[in-house]
Amino acid sequence: MASWLRSKAQRFEGFLDGRTKSPTNETATAPAVKAASETNRPTPQNSTLLQAFEWHTPGGHWSRLANTVSTLSDVGITAFWLPPGCKANDPHGNGYDCYDLWDLGEFDQKWTRATKWGSREELDELIAKAKSSDVLIIWDTVLNHKTAGDAKEECWAVEVDRQDRTVEQTAPRKIEPWIHFNFPGRGDHYSSLKWHWQHFSGTDWDQRSQKNAIYKIVDPPESLPRPGAAVDPNWRKKDWATDVDDSNGNNDYLMFSNIDYSNAEVREDVQKWGEWMVSEVGVDGFRLDAVPHISWMFTRGWIRIAKEAAKRQNRELFIMGEFYNSNVNKILQWMDRMDSGVYAYDIPLLSNFAKVSMAKNKLDVDLRKVFKNTLIQHRPSNAVTLVTSHDTQPGQAVDTPIAPYFKTLAYAIMLLRREGLPCVFWGDLYGTKGPHTSSAACEGKLPALVLGRKLFAYGEQTDYLQSRTSIGWVRHGTWDRADGCVVIMSIGGAAKNSMFVGPTKAGQVWTDILGNCGDAITIDDRGYGIFRCADKSVAVYVRKEAPGRADFGACHPAKFTMQ
Known part of the structure; x- marks a missing residue:
C-alpha cells in the first residue's frame, strides 16, 4: 500500500510540474537585451561580502586574514565583515561579550593585551592590506x-x-x-x-x-x-x-x-567611538549587532554621525543591521526608522531556503516562491543575502539547517542574480572548527560561484520558472561585460529548458563552470540553447571561450584551506 501511495504521489508531482512550466519557445517572446550605454561607462565589478570568520575560528585571525586578502580579492570578494575585535571578557572571547569598545588589542586588560583575533598592530596591518586590494572593512559592532x-x-x-x-x-x-x-x-x-x-x-x-x-x-x-x-x-x-x-x-x-542610551554621557562616548573607528582606525562600514534591542532613535543618530565622519574623508559608509526575524515586516519597520541607505539581513529568505531544502516531500514546496515575503522582494537594493552565519551554523542559538546539496543552489541564487548583496560565510568557504567540524560547503565549488559572479553575472535578467522543482535564469551581460551566464537548477529530478541568450551569440559553445553537467551547449541561430542540470543540482553555463574562464584554476579547493 505504501509503495502504491508513493507511486501515485510521484505521478501527481509530475503532473503539477507539467502544468507549471514556462511557455514554450514557439509562444515565448524573446527578451530584449539592453543596448550599450551611450556614454559607455564601465560596468563596475559586482560587490560580494565575506563574513570573514565563524564561531569557532582559532585565534590570531587578523594575521591569517591578512595572508588571504590577495586570494580572496582575486576570486571576487570585495568586503570583509570582521568579528567584533574589541576587548572581550576573557582572552578567548569572540567580542560579542564586549568589555571595552576602545581597546582593539592595545591595552593589557582582562588578562591579555591582544584580543582573541589579534593585536591592534596586526589589525592595522590587515586593514592596510585590504585597502591596497580595494577590499572594504566592515566592523561588527556590539x-x-x-x-x-x-x-x-x-x-x-x-x-x-x-x-x-x-x-x-x-x-x-x-x-x-x-x-x-x-x-x-x-x-x-x-x-x-x-x-x-x-x-x-x-x-x-x-x-x-x-x-x-x-x-x-x-x-x-x-x-x-x-x-x-x-x-x-x-x-x-x-x-x-x-x-x-x-x-x-x-x-x-x-x-x-x-x-x-537615555544617558547623555553614554550617547556621547559611543558616538565618539563610531567617529574614531571611521576616522582613525579606518573601517569602511559597520555591521550593527542586535538592532531590535537598541534604541532606534539613538541608532539613527549614531549612523548619521558616523556617516558624517566618513563624508569628511570623502568616503561612503556602509551600514547593515542584524534584525534576526523571519517576519519581513519587522525588519522593514526598523529599516524605515533608519536612513534610506541602511542594509539588513534577509532572514526571511534564509528561512525559505531552509524550508525548501529540508522539505521531505516536494509537494510541500515551490522553488519559484523562494523570494515570497523576503527583503529581496520588498527592498532588493538593501537586502544582504546569506546561507549561513556564525549565528545559524550548527550548534548555535539560531541553528538553521540547510541540506548540503541545496547550499550550492542557494549560493547560486544569491551570487548570480541581480537582486541583493550576497554575504559568503567563512565556514562554507574554508570549513568550520569546534564540536560540529565540517569541510567546505558546495563540494568545494563555492569559490567558482564567487568568481562566476565577479566575471559573468551582469546585465538584464530573464527568469525561467520551469516548475515547482526547477527554475533558471539568464544574465544577458552588458556592453563591456558581454558574455553573461545561464543558470538552471533542480531540487527534484534532472531538468532541462530552452533558454534565450540572444542571436548575437549564435554558434557559441557554452559549458558549465561548476563541472556538474558535462554537456557542451551550442546556441542555435535564434539565440536559444537547451540547458540541462542533474537531479538536486545546479549548472552555470558560460561561453567556453569567455575571457576569465582560465581563472577558474585559482578556485581549486586546495587554495581555500584554513591554516
Missing part, C-alpha cells in the same frame, strides 16, 4: 551591552518576567552587580568615561544574592519626585527604552549589562 565589569556596585533594581519584561515580579531592592567599568589597563586613553550603574538599564547577575535573573535597574527611592513637589523638567524615570522591538513585551534587554 552596542547593546557590556560585560565583566571591574568592580561590583550597589544599585536598585526589580526582577522582571523573562517572557514579558514589562512585568515586574519583585519590589525594588538593592542588588550588587559587576557593573562598574574603570578600564585599569587603558585608563583615560581615547576616552575618560568610567561606567557606573547609571549608564545601564538592566543586568543579569546579583553578586549579593548569587542569583541570575533579568534585573531592571530603577531609580533609588530617595531620588524619586515627592508627591506635590515640583518636578525637574529634565528628570526621566529610569526604565527600558521604548523605541525598540516589542517582542517579550519590550525587547530592550538582551544579555549581560544593558546599555542605557
Whole structure:
C-alpha cells in the first residue's frame, strides 16, 4: 500500500510540474537585451561580502586574514565583515561579550593585551592590506551591552518576567552587580568615561544574592519626585527604552549589562567611538549587532554621525543591521526608522531556503516562491543575502539547517542574480572548527560561484520558472561585460529548458563552470540553447571561450584551506 501511495504521489508531482512550466519557445517572446550605454561607462565589478570568520575560528585571525586578502580579492570578494575585535571578557572571547569598545588589542586588560583575533598592530596591518586590494572593512559592532565589569556596585533594581519584561515580579531592592567599568589597563586613553550603574538599564547577575535573573535597574527611592513637589523638567524615570522591538513585551534587554542610551554621557562616548573607528582606525562600514534591542532613535543618530565622519574623508559608509526575524515586516519597520541607505539581513529568505531544502516531500514546496515575503522582494537594493552565519551554523542559538546539496543552489541564487548583496560565510568557504567540524560547503565549488559572479553575472535578467522543482535564469551581460551566464537548477529530478541568450551569440559553445553537467551547449541561430542540470543540482553555463574562464584554476579547493 505504501509503495502504491508513493507511486501515485510521484505521478501527481509530475503532473503539477507539467502544468507549471514556462511557455514554450514557439509562444515565448524573446527578451530584449539592453543596448550599450551611450556614454559607455564601465560596468563596475559586482560587490560580494565575506563574513570573514565563524564561531569557532582559532585565534590570531587578523594575521591569517591578512595572508588571504590577495586570494580572496582575486576570486571576487570585495568586503570583509570582521568579528567584533574589541576587548572581550576573557582572552578567548569572540567580542560579542564586549568589555571595552576602545581597546582593539592595545591595552593589557582582562588578562591579555591582544584580543582573541589579534593585536591592534596586526589589525592595522590587515586593514592596510585590504585597502591596497580595494577590499572594504566592515566592523561588527556590539552596542547593546557590556560585560565583566571591574568592580561590583550597589544599585536598585526589580526582577522582571523573562517572557514579558514589562512585568515586574519583585519590589525594588538593592542588588550588587559587576557593573562598574574603570578600564585599569587603558585608563583615560581615547576616552575618560568610567561606567557606573547609571549608564545601564538592566543586568543579569546579583553578586549579593548569587542569583541570575533579568534585573531592571530603577531609580533609588530617595531620588524619586515627592508627591506635590515640583518636578525637574529634565528628570526621566529610569526604565527600558521604548523605541525598540516589542517582542517579550519590550525587547530592550538582551544579555549581560544593558546599555542605557537615555544617558547623555553614554550617547556621547559611543558616538565618539563610531567617529574614531571611521576616522582613525579606518573601517569602511559597520555591521550593527542586535538592532531590535537598541534604541532606534539613538541608532539613527549614531549612523548619521558616523556617516558624517566618513563624508569628511570623502568616503561612503556602509551600514547593515542584524534584525534576526523571519517576519519581513519587522525588519522593514526598523529599516524605515533608519536612513534610506541602511542594509539588513534577509532572514526571511534564509528561512525559505531552509524550508525548501529540508522539505521531505516536494509537494510541500515551490522553488519559484523562494523570494515570497523576503527583503529581496520588498527592498532588493538593501537586502544582504546569506546561507549561513556564525549565528545559524550548527550548534548555535539560531541553528538553521540547510541540506548540503541545496547550499550550492542557494549560493547560486544569491551570487548570480541581480537582486541583493550576497554575504559568503567563512565556514562554507574554508570549513568550520569546534564540536560540529565540517569541510567546505558546495563540494568545494563555492569559490567558482564567487568568481562566476565577479566575471559573468551582469546585465538584464530573464527568469525561467520551469516548475515547482526547477527554475533558471539568464544574465544577458552588458556592453563591456558581454558574455553573461545561464543558470538552471533542480531540487527534484534532472531538468532541462530552452533558454534565450540572444542571436548575437549564435554558434557559441557554452559549458558549465561548476563541472556538474558535462554537456557542451551550442546556441542555435535564434539565440536559444537547451540547458540541462542533474537531479538536486545546479549548472552555470558560460561561453567556453569567455575571457576569465582560465581563472577558474585559482578556485581549486586546495587554495581555500584554513591554516
